[in-house]
Amino acid sequence: MTAASARMPSPLLLGAGLMLVAFNLRPALTTVGPLLAAIREGTGLGTTGAAVLTMLPVLFLGIASVLGPRVSRWIGPDRGILLASAVVAAGLSLRAIGGLVPLFGGACVAALGIGLAGVLIPGLVKREFPGQAGLMTGLYTMTLCLGAAAGAGLTVPLQDLFGGSWALALAAWALPAALATLAWAPFARPSLAPATASSGGLRPAVWRSPLAWQVTGFMGLQSSLAYIMFGWVPLVLHDRGLSTVDAGFVAALMSVGQAPAALLVPTFAARLKDQRGAALAIVGLTLATYLLVVFGPLWLVVPATLGHGFGLGGCFGLGLTIIVLRVRDAAGAAALSAMAQGVGYTIASLGPLGFGLAHEIGGGWVLPSALFCALSLGAAGFSLGAGRDRHL
Structure with a gap:
């Protein structure tokens, strides 16, 4: 029996714990959009302030992505994921206080946890499920999308349940995040493998590589499209005449549409020698369906939103797949992932702000x-x- 198997005796339980953590890595990002009109009305937040509110969490995702490798070397990925999940729950809990300062502060704190987990989970999947890394990555990405859909679709009903309080509706998502933290706690044991500096040695070469910057640019810009929609599509739909509840429901459909793409597109793209055609097709779908959502006839909004979600999910899954395909080993993947997510999310944060x-x-x-x-x-x-x- 290996040290890893002794530490993680049940792959099924480990996988279930990971999926619980993954489910709670998106509601912090998708719950504000459906309530943005109510938040602006209740606090006097202007359009510029709303733009900053949608930008800051993405910026903090990038900051956390840079810190992720250091946290992994410090306490190991297992405990790092526990820390990340607890930080998400803490950030969500801050929103219960109400007011703009807890709203902005909670968004930033939760985003730090989300970004940290996003860097640590893929490495743990590769370590614990070496023969099923593709399947587990697909399930992980699909679970992210389902969590995003739940956040977008259920937050307005929660606001009604809490007597119209947007603060309590946002903070309610701290409960499942806390439960996920407790569920992961039995697996958060010290890493038995000593830390290595292999990935650190590759970083200078990665940062000087034009290919790495091309991967980073694609990761950043396609992420920017998704975070624009997370933050603004409910308000766009509300302006088109949908009620707040219906706008939140349609936004949830966008996240539901991402789930199958998160499984199908990476699987298909990984079988191709060259992913340029797949990338152009999925980006083209994303753009065409966006235009239908914003300017097309209302009767097309639901199918267009589902198609748009498929495009966004495919772009995200393809971005993660390209990171893996452009390197030769795990150390290269770690170095490129840190660069692509750290710089990429910083680029992506400008999208919601500019929008x-x-x-x-x-x-x-x-x-x-x-x-x-x-x-x-x-x-x-x-x-x-x-x-x-x-390859790098």
Whole structure:
């Protein structure tokens, strides 16, 4: 029996624990959008403030992605995931206080936990499920999407349940995050393997590689599209005439649409020698369905939103897959992942901010949509380099 198997006696329980943690890594990001109109009305938050509110969590995802490898060397990935889940729960709990300071502060704290877990979980999956890494990564990504859908679809009903309090509706998601933390606690034991510096030795080469920057650019710009939609699509739909409840429900459908793509697109793309065609197709779908959601007839909103979710989920899954395919070993994957997520999420944070500022300047959704189109074209351009059959 190996040390890992002694420490983790049941792969089924380990997998279930990981999925519980994964489910709680998106509600902090998708629950604000459906309540954005109520938050602005109740606090006097302007369009610029709302744009900053949707930008800050993504920025802190990038910060946490850079810190992830250090946390892993410090306490090991197992305990690191426990810490990350606890931080998410703490950040969500802050929102119960009400007011803008706890709202912004809680968003940043929760995002730190989300970003930390996002860096640590893939490495743990590769360690504990070496023969099923693809399947487990797909299940992990799909569970992220289901958590995002639950957050988008259930938060407005929770607000009604709590007598119209948006603060309590947001903070309610701390409970499942806390339960996930408790569920993971039995697995959070010290790492028996000594830390190595192999990935650190590869970092200078990664940062000097044009291919690494192309992968990072694709990861950042496609992530920007997703976080724009997480933060702003409920308000877009509300402006189109949908009620707050219906807008939240349709936003949840967008996240539901991501789930099958998170499984199918990476599996398909990994079988291809060159991923450029797949990337162009999935980015094109994302852009076309976005235009239908914002400007198409109302009767097409639901199918267009599902299709848009499929596109966003496919882009995210493809981004993670390209990171793995462009390196030769686990050390290279760790170095490229830290760069692509750390820098990529920093780039992505500018998308929701720019989208909100464009809405304030233009007074509608035409100028923000032009920005969305430009980001989509940028992602497609970077995919032409990132999708080539090359290795670092």
